Amino acid sequence: MVKIKLQSKDRYEGLLNAPHRAFLRSIGFSDDDIGKPLVAVVAAWSEAGPCNIHTLQLATHVKEGVRRGGGSPLTVPTIVVNDNIGMGTEGMRYSLVSREVIADTIEAQINAHAFDGFVGIGGCDKTTPGILMAMARLNIPAVYLYGGTAEPGFYGNLKLTIEDVHEAVGAYLAGKITEDELYEIEKRAHPTYGTCAGMFTANTMAAIAEALGMALPGSASPPATSARRVMYAVESGVALMNVMELGIKPRDVMTYEAFENAITVLMAMGGSTNAILHLLAIAYEAGVKLTLDDFDRISRRVPYIASLRPGGDYVMADLDAVGGVPLVMLKLLKAGLLNGKALTITGKTVEENLRDYRFPNVKHEHIVRDVSTPIKPWGGIRILKGSLAPEGAVIKVAATDIMRFEGRARPFNSEEDAFQAIRRGEIRPGDVVVIRYEGPKGGPGMPEMLRVTAAIVGAGLGKDVALVTDGRFSGATRGLMVGHVAPEAAVGGPIAIVEDGDRILIDVENGRLELLLPEEEIRRRLKNWQPLPPRYTRGLLAKYASLVSSASMGAVTLPRQ
Numbered sequence: 001m002v003k004i005k006l007q008s009k010d011r012y013e014g015l016l017n018a019p020h021r022a023f024l025r026s027i028g029f030s031d032d033d034i035g036k037p038l039v040a041v042v043a044a045w046s047e048a049g050p051c052n053i054h055t056l057q058l059a060t061h062v063k064e065g066v067r068r069g070g071g072s073p074l075t076v077p078t079i080v081v082n083d084n085i086g087m088g089t090e091g092m093r094y095s096l097v098s099r100e101v102i103a104d105t106i107e108a109q110i111n112a113h114a115f116d117g118f119v120g121i122g123g124c125d126k127t128t129p130g131i132l133m134a135m136a137r138l139n140i141p142a143v144y145l146y147g148g149t150a151e152p153g154f155y156g157n158l159k160l161t162i163e164d165v166h167e168a169v170g171a172y173l174a175g176k177i178t179e180d181e182l183y184e185i186e187k188r189a190h191p192t193y194g195t196c197a198g199m200f201t202a203n204t205m206a207a208i209a210e211a212l213g214m215a216l217p218g219s220a221s222p223p224a225t226s227a228r229r230v231m232y233a234v235e236s237g238v239a240l241m242n243v244m245e246l247g248i249k250p251r252d253v254m255t256y257e258a259f260e261n262a263i264t265v266l267m268a269m270g271g272s273t274n275a276i277l278h279l280l281a282i283a284y285e286a287g288v289k290l291t292l293d294d295f296d297r298i299s300r301r302v303p304y305i306a307s308l309r310p311g312g313d314y315v316m317a318d319l320d321a322v323g324g325v326p327l328v329m330l331k332l333l334k335a336g337l338l339n340g341k342a343l344t345i346t347g348k349t350v351e352e353n354l355r356d357y358r359f360p361n362v363k364h365e366h367i368v369r370d371v372s373t374p375i376k377p378w379g380g381i382r383i384l385k386g387s388l389a390p391e392g393a394v395i396k397v398a399a400t401d402i403m404r405f406e407g408r409a410r411p412f413n414s415e416e417d418a419f420q421a422i423r424r425g426e427i428r429p430g431d432v433v434v435i436r437y438e439g440p441k442g443g444p445g446m447p448e449m450l451r452v453t454a455a456i457v458g459a460g461l462g463k464d465v466a467l468v469t470d471g472r473f474s475g476a477t478r479g480l481m482v483g484h485v486a487p488e489a490a491v492g493g494p495i496a497i498v499e500d501g502d503r504i505l506i507d508v509e510n511g512r513l514e515l516l517l518p519e520e521e522i523r524r525r526l527k528n529w530q531p532l533p534p535r536y537t538r539g540l541l542a543k544y545a546s547l548v549s550s551a552s553m554g555a556v557t558l559p560r561q
């Protein structure tokens with residue numbers, strides 16, 4: 001017995017709704033089908049890359065579960081922008097933008113067709129947060145299902161991910177490997193369909209969906225090629241019908257405590273910095289007040305315990321073999337760092353789910369340590385503030401050992417200019433590469449700087465050169481890289497007034513990002529600052545730039561007042 005009000009009844013019952021029913025009949029619905037809750041299986045699907053190429057297939061299994069649970073399922077699509085294909089190009093500007101498009105297209109399809117609930121199937125980086133944003137916004141029964149990670153590739157004894165191809169390009173440009181070696185790495189790096197193999201953004205967001213309570217326990221980590229994906233697909237359909245019956249809605253699950261749990265797991269796993277933007281955006285849609293200070297507070301109390309790439313040695317498929325995200329959560333729960341009382345889409349609490357979960361009886365300490373013997377005593381991501389980032393900035397400390405760096409500024413007004421300077425060998429040890437006008441408005445869309453960061457690391461400068469940007473980083477980025485600097489250059493943030501040779505201090509321990517200039521000089525330069533003309537004046541990117549908020553608010557798009 002379903003406890004929620006079914007919006008499909010108003011659309012498809014009664015004589016006056018005969019025209020609407022006629023369309024359901026024309027796609028094969030019987031009277032019996034029409035009488036049941038109408039469920040959307042939203043597949044973020046595309047053949048344009050390996051990340052989501054199989055989600056339509058998974059949707060057929062989800063539908064089986066929905067039918068088993070007494071619902072009438074229909075598959076509807078949403079878009080995918082495969083980040084790795086846009087990386088380092090104009091295409092990357094569409095990546096974060098696609099998160100909003102995904103949330104908006106789901107809203108449009110669910111409301112336009114009066115669905116009563118949905119299972120959302122994601123994969124590539126922006127699909128998971130876009131789907132979770134739609135779940136929080138629509139607040140109808142919903143379950144998230146991840147499409148799954150790719151398996152790692154091998155080159156000799158070296159375990160490969162897509163990160164290795166980017167760094168191999170940097171190594172090739174620096175004359176450290178041959179063209180043939182680059183070709184071999186390219187051929188072997190991503191050997192199956194599914195998302196990028198490390199704890200990069202896609203896998204991080206899948207883990208977060210689980211930690212938030214919106215996905216079935218254990219469903220984040222099985223590879224896309226695993227038979228357990230099919231099992232989780234069927235069970236996600238059944239779970240959706242169960243939450244409908246129980247009357248559980250996304251905002252009952254995505255509470256402040258659930259976000260605290262998600263941040264805790266993010267910090268313990270050294271996940272992608274992009275998760276900060278996405279969690280802020282999902283919280284905004286859920287009506288939960290979450291700020292950068294919450295991330296800072298939690299990162300100071302939660303240790304980094306999972307050795308996952310890019311900060312560590314293992315990939316998502318390795319984590320899966322030893323117990324997946326529930327293993328990390330169990331260790332955090334036992335240490336009193338996780339809120340076990342938070343409700344999840346199983347209808348049970350986090351604590352109850354972990355008690356029922358069947359963990360494999362295998363050695364796992366090489367991948368996931370105990371909280372008492374962590375890899376680092378603090379979380380994998382820290383928040384920095386200071387004269388260069390008054391609203392905040394983000395640094396991934398899981399992927400670097402350097403806690404303090406002072407150097408001379410080398411500002412560039414685009415990612416491309418910075419990349420060319422690295423190519424020409426103009427970046428030297430002691431430099432802080434500043435890439436600006438790449439924020440939410442300026443980019444627009446905060447493109448990821450993986451090409452630049454990989455070129456720095458590939459050139460062997462990862463320990464001697466820092467990077468500061470109002471853009472974003474790929475989850476695969478490593479080295480001393482500070483991103484999400486807010487306010488961004490396009491709105492006159494202090495990053496806009498950095499000049500060649502200025503001194504910049506990155507102080508992770510004390511959470512500071514400082515432009516080492518007298519206050520009067522900063523004020524004088526800010527007064528004289530002139531905005532650059534926008535990069536786009538028409539089309540999606542121009543629309544997005546006019547509506548998007550600061551990175552410190554998750555770069556959500558807000559209606560104009």
Ligand code: FES
Binds near residue numbers: 051084123202
């Ligand atoms: Fe899709 Fe990495 S590009 S997950």
